[in-house]
Amino acid sequence: MDTAAAPLTFRDANEADVDALVALIESAYRGESSRAGWTTEADLLEGQRTDPEGVREVIGAPGSRLLAVERDGAVVACCQLERRGGNAYFGMFAVSPGLQGAGLGRAVMAEAERLVREEWGAAEMHMTVISLREDLIAWYERRGYRRTGRMSPFPYGDERFGIPQRDDLRFELLTKPLV
Secondary structure, three states, X not given: OOOOOOOEEEEEOOHHHHHHHHXXXXXXXXXXXXXXXXXXXXXXEEOOOOOHHHHHHHHHOOOEEEEEEEEOOXXXXXXXXXXXXXXXXXXXXXXXHHHOOOOHHHHHHHHHHHHHHHHHOOOEEEEEEEOOOHHHHHHHHHOOOEEEEEEEEOOOXXXXXXXXXXXOOEEEEEEEEOO
C-alpha cells in the first residue's frame, strides 16, 4: 500500500451511505468499470450485484453491520459482517477498482477479522465465493482461508443477484479460524 496515501477510516455504514455503497459494489463487480480491477464478475454475470434495498437490509439487520471504509472522505471499500452463531460471515466485499492491488483489500479484511474476533468473540470467519473464481479464491487462500468443498446453489432466476451468463455457477464456502 502507498505509505503516502491518506489513512483509512473504518465505520459502520448508515442510510446516507447507501447510494455510494451501491455504486462502489457495482463498480467492483459489474460492467466495464469493473474490468479496471481484478475482482470483476462481468464475464459470469450481467445486471446488478446489489441495489439500495439490499444495502439497507444489511445496514439494518440485527447481528449485521456494513463496514464502510473511507479515505479522504470518500468511500473506497466496504464489507458486510454478520453474526452466525459463534462464527461470523464476511460478504458484500468491494474495493474501488482503481485502488485494487495496492493492499487496501488486505487491510479491510484484517480489520473485519479483528472486529468480529474482538467484539463478537467469533471463532471462525465464513464466506461464500463463486466456485469458478479461482484467482479470487487463491487470494483468499493466501490470507488463511480454506476451501471446504461445501457448495450451495446460485440463485438462478433472481435477478437481484445478477443475470448469469453460464449454467454452472455455485458458491463454495471458505472458512478461516480466528482464534
